[in-house]
Amino acid sequence: MIARALALTSVLAASLVSAPLAAQDSTAAQDTPALDTPAVGAGSARLTVRPELRARVERALLAIDSAPSAAFWQGLGAEGLAALVSVLDDASRPVGLRRRAALALRHDRSATSITILESLALRAGEDELVSRNALTALTERRGREALVVIERALGDRRAHVREGAVLAIGTLRERGLIDGARAAASLVRVRAREPELFVRETIDRVLAIR
């Protein structure tokens, strides 16, 4: 069963990861629940998600101004995660839905979702706000462990991803999870080469927070 779970983890991650950006978490086998649903192949295999569950997940993502709780998402288990992944991996789905799915992954506790978030945050060609939300979710989930991805995001071609990375550093700094002086020095260097005024302003704002 563990081998099967590991395989499923890899399959899920592979469905999104074009080039693995972080080592697979060694806790993946423990975090990923055993699943009886069969993996199906279509180029990249993934979990079968019941249509009614996927519809339910999509409706939950459509709240006007409410966000479903962490308990709701966690209650959906591995199949719920797979449903979110299937939304994210389906370019034909509305971009607004995919953006919300990326943010909802912050509530999933599995190592699989971390791999997926790392991939989404940096994937070239991805919608910039999907990546931005993935970065936000990853920072919330991983704290300073997300720093490798955050630092790479600082050099992303997409301005909103870079701004998200700046804010992520600000968040980690405010929480005392990273060295404030080093973070500030890093941001000053980033600012010097930042082409977008609004990102530079965000850097200034983060630097001003003590």
Add this chain to the structure above:
Amino acid sequence: MRLRVAPTSTAPLVLLAAVTLVGCYRTNVRTEPDAGPPTPDAWRAPPPDAPLPDAWSPDAFVPVSECLRDRDCPSTGTFCIQDLSLAPRDLAAVPLRCGAPVGATTTGLECDSNEQCDHGMCALGGGCLAPCVTDDDCFSDRTRLDLLERCTRVPVVTSDSALQFANACVRWSDTPAEILANEPIFVTRFTTERLPVEPLRSGARLVHYVADARDDERFVSSITTSEGEVVFDAFGLGSERQPLVVAPFLDFIPVLIPNGDRDFAVGTSFIAALETSRTTTYRRIVMDRTTFGTSLDLNFYYVGVRPPRAGEPPAIVQRMLRELEILFAATSPDLRLGRMRHFVVPGATARRFEFVEGDDEVGQLFLLSAGASRPSVNVFLIRSGADFLGISGGAPGLMGVHGAQGSGIAIGLEDLESFLPMAPENQLGTVIGHELGHFTGLFHTTELDGTSVEPFADTPLCDLATNDLDGDGMLLPDECTGAGAENVMFWGPFVPSPRFSARQARILQQSMVLR
């Protein structure tokens, strides 16, 4: 049971309840050390000796100009005007110099360009401006409360790619002529104190407590009549529907009376118990209205989304307005859309706010409405909100006051547009109608987890115990069919042609923004 908050009087749970109450709207749960009471003008007039790098921060603005207000210009017939000879510079302070009036339109009146205004400054929100340093530089004749002004930071469009900022005089409130508004009264330094609310002069009353500080938590925990009858209790856990609800938000506390099935006689007095996490200072603004309004004016701000062309809003906005008109027509034959104005946010400000993440960002976005010059609701059309399709500055929002953190609603237009192929008809109208409902004082009929603070007898509830068929703790629209999912104020969209109830329509039409 409408609220799932244990009854208690202890402060931590009071604040927990505040967060619970506001639910899906906007909250500010940051806790800052008590730095003592702010000066009354702290949030309006920037401290000249404390430059901060954030161009959008009201506290960071330090203009360097030949003049800062008219009285810096001693020559007869000269004003402190925008120096239009200088090249626009995005996010910079509007450069000022002494000179003859630029245009013929005077401060506070509507404008479409800087050149129309006597001081050469037209706010992003379409009103002519005069520069200032403090409230003393603005109109202060207390016999004309409708014209009473404050000095605040206002965005000014200086080119297609530049938004600059000026300290300028704006009216304290912009309400329709039939609204009776009082002079903003200082209420200083209270924590968990009881403040009187004056006797009702009419059928509907809105009281705003506008904070001078933005960094504490605050909410109304109870309202009682002067005879001791409890008409609202945030911790009242009875099974009855709350007869009146209030909501706490960032820099203001709104109290709306009535906001439920219960009517109160003219002359009824109330005591509102306000809870704050620190000593702070408030202005109390009381608005009364005696008649139902019929016409709603909207100011649209385009933030990183397709702008109007040749004065015509983009097709998606035209469709939104058509659907909103349909919704209004189905709500009441007397309810209709009024005059629309459209403003494009340029430059780095658009880039920053086209994607909004978190309550502070939403509040900062709404500050851009400073200088809007008429009774209206500000509608910010952004690309995407991190966790919302639409959001209101409050329930109710800061009706009649532009340029504060609760002064409008925002719609994630790019996200919403992407959903349309999978949605039934009229969803654009539903989302903006839903947020306008919040802004005028309406709550969700039922929250997605089954809780509710909505008080009307004619809006069915969707009870978690009987309607959550799959037991996942969440009430989806298909589980609430016939139990409120058909209402505009249900938490989720994409129910075909939802409607307001008659009681909700009454709140809409009593709101302080309808003409």
